[in-house]
Ligand code: NAD
């Protein structure tokens with residue numbers, strides 16, 4: 001029986017994906033350079049004889065791997081704080097990483113799923129965003145290394161499919177949260193929870209009127225696995241996310257309620273190019289995969305708060321402080 005390779009498997013989403021695949025009886029190779037992931041996320045999986053961790057960078061050729069049936073390509077920092085820290089490295093990871101992953105798929109005959117992102121829609125002019133929307137992105141600006149890197153990776157996936165018949169899937173993932181996010185990750189949910197638990201001010205960028213639609217991690221992982229195992233008609237990009245839209249201010253209020261915190265709200269400048277509204281149209285996934293998220297925000301936040309209470313000592317990373 002061949003293995004399933006998860007690049008970025010020691011990260012937030014990847015660690016849940018590795019666990020879900022092991023629970024289904026699969027053999028899993030977790031490949032990660034630990035840039036933003038951690039061994040702590042996967043330590044509990046190591047005793048499983050069907051689990052293997054490989055410390056490696058996707059920017060290097062993946063010639064040592066054989067007998068791989070499926071590949072999930074998640075390797076890439078997802079938090080703006082981290083991906084903007086070294087934008088050239090972020091682009092390299094997305095472009096060279098995608099080529100190495102696709103070459104591996106081509107050599108082994110593995111089906112390969114790319115973790116793309118709602119960021120391919122940029123700061124969207126239509127709402128909600130469906131897969132047919134071409135996006136409003138800039139090739140300059142602080143988010144470009146990630147947005148354009150992910151767009152180029154989608155192009156590479158499409159062209160490897162066309163030229164070499166590589167069996168591809170592309171998931172456009174919208175904001176996802178849950179346990180195993182690093183306390184120093186810098187994304188909004190982990191920042192707010194860390195700040196609320198330590199009684200620090202909750203850092204809202206702008207007036208907090210911008211929206212995101214937050215998906216709990218186990219819902220997302222179920223969608224990723226269903227997409228991977230869908231037929232060839234699903235070689236087109238597919239949105240995966242929670243269609244319930246929330247303002248960032250409402251999120252702060254939910255976190256205060258979930259933690260019982262007395263933290264105050266602190267308003268800081270909105271970062272450049274921060275998308276104003278974001279909500280997925282998930283009708284493609286619903287029709288073709290029978291998938292939709294089932295975890296409501298208060299329930300998912302309660303589980304995430306529980307995790308941060310028992311696991312984290314790191315400090316949150318506010319972008320504009
Ligand atoms: P994360 O930062 O927690 O995980 C990314 C993982 O990739 C980390 O373990 C990191 O060490 C690893 N990595 C980074 N560069 C690498 C490289 N060059 N070689 C090998 N490993 C490398 O982020 P996440 O939230 O788990 O996101 C996982 C994937 O899903 C990313 O590709 C991200 O772009 C995509 N995504 C996530 C979200 C979300 O809200 N979580 C939304 C859209 C897309």
Ligand code: UDP
Nearest residue numbers: 080186187188189191203204205210248274
């Ligand atoms: N944000 C915020 N305070 C924080 C971190 C983020 O108000 O401490 C805002 C950020 O400006 C954005 C939203 O929350 O509007 C989501 O940010 P995140 O970095 O989680 O993801 P992305 O912007 O990539 O969707």
